[in-house]
Amino acid sequence: MNYNDGRKPLLEVRDLAVEFATWGGSVQAVRGVSFEVFPGEILAVVGESGCGKSVTFQTLMGLIPCPPGKVVRGSAKLGGRDLIGLSNREMEKIRGKDLGMIFQDPLTSLNPTMTVGNQIGEVIRKHRNASSAEARKETLELLRLVQIPEPESRIDQYPHQFSGGMRQRIMIAIALACRPQVLIADEPTTALDVTIQGQILELLKKLQREINMAVVLITHDLGVVAAVADRVAVMYAGEIVETGSAEEIFARPSHPYTVGLQHAIPNPLRPDRGAIKPIPGSPPDLFSPPAGCSFAARCPSAMDVCTSFGPPAFAVERKNSADTGKRYSACWLHHQAAPTSLREVVTHAHV
Amino acid sequence: MLTSKLVEIENLSKHFRLARGKYLHAVDKVSLDIFEGETLGLVGESGCGKSTLGRMIIKLYTETEGTLRFAGENISGSMRSSRRREFSRKVQMIFQDPYSSLNPRMTVKDIIAEGPDAYGLWTGKERDKKVSFWLERVGLHASHASRYPHEFSGGQRQRIGIARALAMEPKLVICDEPISALDVSVQAQVINLLRDLQVEQKLTYLFIAHDLSMVRVVCDRMAVMYLGQIVEVGSAEDVYDKPQHPYTQALVQANPIPDPAVEKARTRRLIDGEISSPVNPQPGCRFAPRCPHVMDKCRSVSPLLHEVAPGLQRAACHLLVH
Numbered sequence: 001m002n003y004n005d006g007r008k009p010l011l012e013v014r015d016l017a018v019e020f021a022t023w024g025g026s027v028q029a030v031r032g033v034s035f036e037v038f039p040g041e042i043l044a045v046v047g048e049s050g051c052g053k054s055v056t057f058q059t060l061m062g063l064i065p066c067p068p069g070k071v072v073r074g075s076a077k078l079g080g081r082d083l084i085g086l087s088n089r090e091m092e093k094i095r096g097k098d099l100g101m102i103f104q105d106p107l108t109s110l111n112p113t114m115t116v117g118n119q120i121g122e123v124i125r126k127h128r129n130a131s132s133a134e135a136r137k138e139t140l141e142l143l144r145l146v147q148i149p150e151p152e153s154r155i156d157q158y159p160h161q162f163s164g165g166m167r168q169r170i171m172i173a174i175a176l177a178c179r180p181q182v183l184i185a186d187e188p189t190t191a192l193d194v195t196i197q198g199q200i201l202e203l204l205k206k207l208q209r210e211i212n213m214a215v216v217l218i219t220h221d222l223g224v225v226a227a228v229a230d231r232v233a234v235m236y237a238g239e240i241v242e243t244g245s246a247e248e249i250f251a252r253p254s255h256p257y258t259v260g261l262q263h264a265i266p267n268p269l270r271p272d273r274g275a276i277k278p279i280p281g282s283p284p285d286l287f288s289p290p291a292g293c294s295f296a297a298r299c300p301s302a303m304d305v306c307t308s309f310g311p312p313a314f315a316v317e318r319k320n321s322a323d324t325g326k327r328y329s330a331c332w333l334h335h336q337a338a339p340t341s342l343r344e345v346v347t348h349a350h351v
Numbered sequence: 352m353l354t355s356k357l358v359e360i361e362n363l364s365k366h367f368r369l370a371r372g373k374y375l376h377a378v379d380k381v382s383l384d385i386f387e388g389e390t391l392g393l394v395g396e397s398g399c400g401k402s403t404l405g406r407m408i409i410k411l412y413t414e415t416e417g418t419l420r421f422a423g424e425n426i427s428g429s430m431r432s433s434r435r436r437e438f439s440r441k442v443q444m445i446f447q448d449p450y451s452s453l454n455p456r457m458t459v460k461d462i463i464a465e466g467p468d469a470y471g472l473w474t475g476k477e478r479d480k481k482v483s484f485w486l487e488r489v490g491l492h493a494s495h496a497s498r499y500p501h502e503f504s505g506g507q508r509q510r511i512g513i514a515r516a517l518a519m520e521p522k523l524v525i526c527d528e529p530i531s532a533l534d535v536s537v538q539a540q541v542i543n544l545l546r547d548l549q550v551e552q553k554l555t556y557l558f559i560a561h562d563l564s565m566v567r568v569v570c571d572r573m574a575v576m577y578l579g580q581i582v583e584v585g586s587a588e589d590v591y592d593k594p595q596h597p598y599t600q601a602l603v604q605a606n607p608i609p610d611p612a613v614e615k616a617r618t619r620r621l622i623d624g625e626i627s628s629p630v631n632p633q634p635g636c637r638f639a640p641r642c643p644h645v646m647d648k649c650r651s652v653s654p655l656l657h658e659v660a661p662g663l664q665r666a667a668c669h670l671l672v673h
Contacts (some may be wrong), residue, residue: 048534084618193396194563198605198621222562223607226614246611264539265569265609270592276568278539282504339564 009036010181010214011060016074016084018059020210021067025287029055031238032074034313036326037182042208042215044225044246046261047235050283053218056235057184059084061101064092079181097127100175104187106167110159116170117155118222123177124324142173146203165196172203179211186218201228226250234258237283237294244316253314254329257298293332303339305332355422357555358360358385358408358521360493363417369630377403379579380417382656385523390549392554392561392570392587394602398626400579401559405525408557409442410435422522440470443516447528448507453500459486460496465651466519485514489544505536510544517548527559542569563606567591572663575599578629578637581656585664595659596666597622598638636669644670 008155018030030052047053058064060076060083073268076083078098086094095101103109111119120142121135130138134320136155143151146169151254157168166186175183185204189197205228219225225232225246232249234242234257242255253259267275281298284290290297296306314334332338365378378400385391393401406412408419410430418427424440443466446452453462460482467473474482483493489510500508509529518523526545530538546569549556560566566573567587574584575598583596594600601622608614624641636642639649646669654667 048536165625175389193626194561195396195601195605195622196625198607199623201607202619202621221607222535222609226609226611227607229611244408250609261535262609264536266562266564267609268564268567268606269608269610269613271568271588271591276539276542278543279536282506282537282541 005129007038009038011037012075012077013056013060014075014077016056016059016076017072018055018064018069019072021070024246027286028289029238029286030059031286031289032242033238035243037214037216037232038231039181039214040208041213041230042205042228043215044217044229044232045233045235046222046225048220048283050286053235054186057101057186057216057218061095061099061184062086062088063101068334093127096123096175097178097317098180099182099184100178100180101184101186102168102171102175102188104190105176106164106171106191107159109171110167112159113297115156115158116162120170120174120177123174138177139173142177145207146170146173148173164192165199165342168192168200169203172200174205176207176211176213180213182214182216183208184216184218187220188217189224190219190221193226197224204228222250222261236260237289238286239294239330240313240328241267241295241331242329244318246329248318248327254327254334255295255331256301256333258293260298260300293330301333303332311335354387355586356384357387357422358383358557359418359420360384360404360408361418361420363404363419363642363647364415365400365407365412369453373630376579378407378414379404381576381579381581381633383574383581383584384415385555385557387522387555388553388574389571390558390569392566392573393557393559393576394561394566394573395576395628396561398629399576400629401576402527404576405444405527405557405559408523409444409525410438436470440466440519441522442525443519443521443523444525444527444586445516445529448532449512450500450532451507452512453508455500458497458499459491459503461603462500462511463496463514463518466515470519480672485518488517488548489514490540504537505533506540509533509541513544513548514542517552520552521554523555523557527557527558528561530565531560531562538565545569561603563591564608570647575602578626578632578666580637582638582668583664583666584656585660586662589660589662589664593660593664594636595646595664595671596668597642599666601641601669636667646670 013276014034015032016030017032020027020029033056033219034044045053059071071084119210124130124138138153140151143155148154148166148169189200197318204215229246232246233240236257242258253262263277264279279298284294292309294310296302311332313328313330316329316334318327360381360383363378363381369375381404395401407414411520413429418425461484464487465480482496486493486495491507491510530541533541533592560572570587573587573590574581577598583590583599590599591603594603604620622641627640635651636649636654639645648669652667656665656667659666659671
């Protein structure tokens with residue numbers, strides 16, 4: 001898939017680190033993440049709760065209250081402009097217009113006292129100085145775009161009159177109102193039933209194709225990732241441990257954590273009971289993260305170096321030469337000095 | 352492999368009264384058996400009544416109608432307290448949310464020993480030893496006994512919940528979404544623990560879940576619920592690999608497989624619409640408004656569960672009656 005063949009990234013994040021001050025000390029929620037989002041792609045950011053995936057993107061959206069939050073270092077360039085350090089007023093012009101966001105729980109994200117039509121229209125009026133009549137016309141079109149039946153009568157209803165799946169469609173319509181370049185979808189289907197999840201994922205895919213918008217899908221569900229993602233970034237303990245195309249990540253995972261995750265989830269096509277292998281232990285405490293690799297304590301192939309030095313992002317060879325996406329793995333096993341016997345744990349785990 | 356029936360459910364219904372003449376049919380005329388030693392998966396989307404059914408089996412709710420038998424004994428209706436006491440010991444429950452299901456003001460030791468204490472199962476001398484045994488059996492440390500729930504992670508709390516349920520030495524354990532609040536890497540730990548304990552303690556599980564893939568992998572049989580009714584039941588393999596009911600087919604179709612190669616090759620037939628209201632439901636098949644194969648008959652006559660394939664696979668659909 002040549003989705004980013006020589007193209008410039010829309011969003012370029014470099015070494016972003018975010019901390020939260022608490023009574024118990026500071027939590028290092030995001031610890032130096034770097035990634036790109038290319039035009040028209042679906043990038044899935046996968047990780048378990050507390051790995052920093054939501055905080056990363058809330059920081060980009062300017063949604064982290066500071067204090068207690070604090071961007072320690074890093075940059076996030078959207079079309080050449082650094083989002084980090086922008087004032088609230090400047091951020092307001094970008095939020096909703098260039099960067100749209102939808103959340104897990106559509107009921108608490110919508111205003112219960114406003115009709116959905118007014119909530120969608122508000123974005124259009126605010127960012128485009130459109131008249132009420134124009135905004136209403138546009139709102140109807142958006143409701144049609146997100147496939148809400150009978151939009152003419154639904155436009156004047158309140159959020160509680162909609163089901164969970166329909167509310168998520170409303171959220172998507174609000175996010176799309178200004179045709180953002182990047183739509184950040186934070187666990188958009190986690191609160192929904194599986195048949196409704198299928199409908200919303202199909203809608204996101206269709207929108208991404210039709211209006212050529214980049215989508216960042218934040219999720220913990222590898223099934224959802226496999227269904228829609230072009231590229232994947234795997235996060236663990238505030239860091240990105242592996243990036244690559246969805247095909248590569250699933251067929252040839254190159255980080256022991258990714259390998260572990262894949263063995264830990266059930267695959268109904270390989271329904272052998274012994275096939276579910278847990279990752280022992282639990283993620284590290286981010287009040288005082290370990291000195292070396294954050295996964296070392298749970299890693300079956302940890303070496304001496306892993307516990308004392310954090311691994312850099314090693315470029316990993318891609319099997320499919322048509323695949324031009326960057327492929328990195330932050331694991332010492334990819335260092336040339338790593339013993340091959342251990343390296344096989346990652347390279348041959350899925351063959 | 353299927354042995355005697357531990358639980359026999361016949362035409363069981365639970366209707367909640369919302370207002371005069373307005374009843375929510377949470378569970379409607381469900382018939383289902385749970386065999387001794389098996390893991391029966393109960394799947395369905397939110398609001399389908401799967402948790403209500405689980406709570407009826409453990410007698411947290413009294414049924415509106417129908418009969419319920421446990422180990423051959425009729426336990427329908429209200430039970431005398433002495434019988435109830437005896438029954439409650441044999442059926443235990445593991446809850447979804449490991450945060451709200453443990454009393455924050457009790458130590459782990461008291462949480463685990465609460466049931467045995469109430470039944471006088473353990474002598475004073477034994478108590479600490481038994482608590483340590485169960486803590487270690489579920490993968491925690493004996494020294495954790497005097498700690499409080501807030502000192503543990505979600506996965507560890509779920510282990511405490513499992514220890515609490517198993518300390519009663521039950522026959523049947525109702526696992527109501529036991530892993531859906533846990534992280535992926537921890538889910539597998541809890542699943543493997545439940546499986547080991549099942550073998551060791553000869554337990555029967557009713558595994559209530561919405562994760563179709565997990566049910567396929569861990570359960571012997573699976574029952575699919577839609578709007579208060581069982582639409583299909585059979586071996587997990589048959590139901591997932593050869594679904595007969597249009598709703599089961601839709602569920603399997605929508606279930607994402609963690610493999611992009613499979614996902615790419617798949618043409619999804621998604622069903623439209625959403626689950627309708629369980630309040631005063633219309634006669635006929637509950638799935639009819641969303642069914643791609645709906646016929647006139649479906650809107651007037653409720654289909655009954657009947658055998659659809661050799662073996663024990665049964666489904667409730669007019670299409671499948673020959």
